[in-house]
Amino acid sequence: MTFVLATENSGKLAEIRDILTASGLPELSVVSLAEAGAAGGVEETGATFRENALLKARAACGATGLPSIADDSGLCVDALGGAPGVYSKRYAGGGDMCDFLLEKLKNTEHRDAKFVSSIACVFPNGDVIEAAGECPGEILRSKRGAGGFGYDPVFHIPALGRSMAELTSGEKNAVSHRGAALRELAAKLRAYLGVKSCGALKIGVYGGSFNPPHIGHRAFAGAALTRLGLDAMYIVPAGDPPHKPLPSGSPGAAERLRLARLAFDGLERAEVSDCETARGGVSYTSDTVRRLTGEHPGASVYLITGADMFLTLRDWKDADRILETVIPAVGARRIGDGPEIRKAADAIARDFGVTPEIIEFEPVDVSSSQLRDALMDGGGREYLAESVYECIIRGGLYGARPELGWLRERAYAMLDGGRVAHVEGCELEAARLAARWGEDERSAREAAILHDVTKRLGADGQLELCERYGIRADELERESAKLLHSKTGAAVARAEFHVSDAVYNAIMWHTTGKADMTMLEKLIYIADYIEPTRDFDEAARLRDLAYTDIDAAVIYGLEISIADITSRGVTPHPRSLEALKFLRTSRRVRRGE
Numbered sequence: 029m030t031f032v033l034a035t036e037n038s039g040k041l042a043e044i045r046d047i048l049t050a051s052g053l054p055e056l057s058v059v060s061l062a063e064a065g066a067a068g069g070v071e072e073t074g075a076t077f078r079e080n081a082l083l084k085a086r087a088a089c090g091a092t093g094l095p096s097i098a099d100d101s102g103l104c105v106d107a108l109g110g111a112p113g114v115y116s117k118r119y120a121g122g123g124d125m126c127d128f129l130l131e132k133l134k135n136t137e138h139r140d141a142k143f144v145s146s147i148a149c150v151f152p153n154g155d156v157i158e159a160a161g162e163c164p165g166e167i168l169r170s171k172r173g174a175g176g177f178g179y180d181p182v183f184h185i186p187a188l189g190r191s192m193a194e195l196t197s198g199e200k201n202a203v204s205h206r207g208a209a210l211r212e213l214a215a216k217l218r219a220y221l222g223v224k225s226c227g228a229l230k231i232g233v234y235g236g237s238f239n240p241p242h243i244g245h246r247a248f249a250g251a252a253l254t255r256l257g258l259d260a261m262y263i264v265p266a267g268d269p270p271h272k273p274l275p276s277g278s279p280g281a282a283e284r285l286r287l288a289r290l291a292f293d294g295l296e297r298a299e300v301s302d303c304e305t306a307r308g309g310v311s312y313t314s315d316t317v318r319r320l321t322g323e324h325p326g327a328s329v330y331l332i333t334g335a336d337m338f339l340t341l342r343d344w345k346d347a348d349r350i351l352e353t354v355i356p357a358v359g360a361r362r363i364g365d366g367p368e369i370r371k372a373a374d375a376i377a378r379d380f381g382v383t384p385e386i387i388e389f390e391p392v393d394v395s396s397s398q399l400r401d402a403l404m405d406g407g408g409r410e411y412l413a414e415s416v417y418e419c420i421i422r423g424g425l426y427g428a429r430p431e432l433g434w435l436r437e438r439a440y441a442m443l444d445g446g447r448v449a450h451v452e453g454c455e456l457e458a459a460r461l462a463a464r465w466g467e468d469e470r471s472a473r474e475a476a477i478l479h480d481v482t483k484r485l486g487a488d489g490q491l492e493l494c495e496r497y498g499i500r501a502d503e504l505e506r507e508s509a510k511l512l513h514s515k516t517g518a519a520v521a522r523a524e525f526h527v528s529d530a531v532y533n534a535i536m537w538h539t540t541g542k543a544d545m546t547m548l549e550k551l552i553y554i555a556d557y558i559e560p561t562r563d564f565d566e567a568a569r570l571r572d573l574a575y576t577d578i579d580a581a582v583i584y585g586l587e588i589s590i591a592d593i594t595s596r597g598v599t600p601h602p603r604s605l606e607a608l609k610f611l612r613t614s615r616r617v618r619r620g621e
């Protein structure tokens with residue numbers, strides 16, 4: 029079936045095609061108005077997004093005689109009373125939309141906003157399907173990112189820490205207002221077309237806590253889609269799983285939903301559903317099955333589970349009713365599951381009169397609990413989609429610490445090429461010093477890898493980061509913005525990689541030092557100074573002291589740097605002077621002077 033999309037925006041057309049195909053409607057072809065031989069350009073006179081979407085879809089349907097989809101979307105900014113709203117495109121009067129908005133909000137602290145999308149699909153027989161979606165966020169103070177269109181570069185999504193224009197198209201589809209609206213539209217279209225045409229859709233429901241969702245889940249979903257010949261699969265993260273409580277410290281339902289959307293992104297005919305996370309209360313499968321069978325009358329519904337859940341299926345709440353309506357389908361999660369599953373399947377067939385499908389596939393040998401342990405130890409990345417891993421690290425979910433190889437890749441990408449050798453050397457030296465002084469080696473490596481991540485930025489970049497992260501810069505730091513890279517570096521390390529307070533502080537004080545430094549702070553200060561690529565007159569003595577008397581090394585380092593700064597006619601930072609005074613005094617006290 030061919031649908032017309034009432035837009036001339038090729039970015040939008042591509043986005044909508046992608047999502048409809050991924051949502052299990054690959055048999056639909058979507059053409060533009062021009063491709064359907066019609067002229068565009070209906071005046072958008074509606075007072076709401078919904079009215080405009082309907083207006084455009086009706087006009088396109090009238091002009092082409094084909095079912096037509098139109099969307100109307102825009103940005104609503106709290107501080108502007110919901111403006112620009114339906115006037116989003118025309119707001120800047122032909123000027124740069126982002127610049128115009130930034131200027132409007134120049135003196136505004138409260139920057140909450142949301143993208144809203146309304147979609148209508150109008151059929152030649154007059155039937156109408158509507159859907160809507162929202163994406164909450166905030167307006168940045170300057171543009172970021174080169175992707176997307178419209179207001180994307182100034183729209184920040186706090187949960188991802190990036191602007192809409194910095195997301196890949198897959199990530200954008202997973203979180204955007206239009207993505208949400210299109211998924212709803214796709215589900216309604218599937219139901220509508222299923223009822224109207226074949227009447228015997230095969231639908232899969234794959235539930236679980238997805239805590240976190242990993243490549244094993246995705247491989248299993250893919251195998252189930254193919255083996256069962258499903259027209260669509262709903263992947264349903266449980267809000268509050270009834271069978272086994274989530275371990276403490278697990279992310280909330282909204283976060284697991286977001287992770288699942290990323291993990292299953294691009295899996296054709298599959299859609300992550302919020303029907304359990306949005307419902308609240310205990311997530312009973314019986315409720316979910318009732319809802320889906322209601323939405324897909326006449327469809328065959330497969331209840332897809334992993335082996336361990338399948339073995340308890342007969343004890344679930346309302347198991348009788350569930351097994352009257354669905355066909356269970358089970359996969360082998362670990363090699364060797366086979367005989368036990370077959371026995372349980374035979375028992376279900378005997379007692380409930382429905383024969384479960386057994387999906388044989390090559391299982392990925394990892395469980396969510398093993399994966400959670402691995403994440404805490406700085407591993408686990410190989411079992412997760414890259415976007416899922418990044419979201420976990422950034423949010424500090426599961427107490428995850430970043431894998432060092434991954435962290436290096438990320439950090440080096442933020443450096444000027446010439447600085448990589450210095451940072452590598454600093455990590456090596458910090459690890460050696462940590463071993464010498466009984467400090468945590470991992471923390472030392474993390475701090476060293478990240479200590480200069482913002483160093484390549486000039487004064488403007490440094491000050492912009494100060495504003496973004498609420499960093500107070502003193503007068504000296506404002507004058508010599510280079511000094512700020514330790515503060516901004518610490519802020520970026522925390523925002524992007526969720527480093528511990530100890531690592532944050534070691535980065536924070538690595539340039540000037542400060543009074544009463546921790547051992548880790550001293551080690552990073554010194555490692556930065558003496559790492560193997562450094563070459564200066566006092567280096568040999570400083571290296572010697574670093575491994576024999578760390579306080580003496582820090583004192584010597586401070587003395588050299590203060591002398592050097594003063595000789596260039598620059599004022600040393602008071603924090604360095606305080607650091608020096610503190611160390612000298614405490615040594616005298618220790619010696620009983």
Ligand SMILES: [Fe+2]
Nearest residue numbers: 479480538539
């Ligand atoms: Fe530095």
Ligand SMILES: [Fe+2]
Nearest residue numbers: 450479480556
């Ligand atoms: Fe450095």
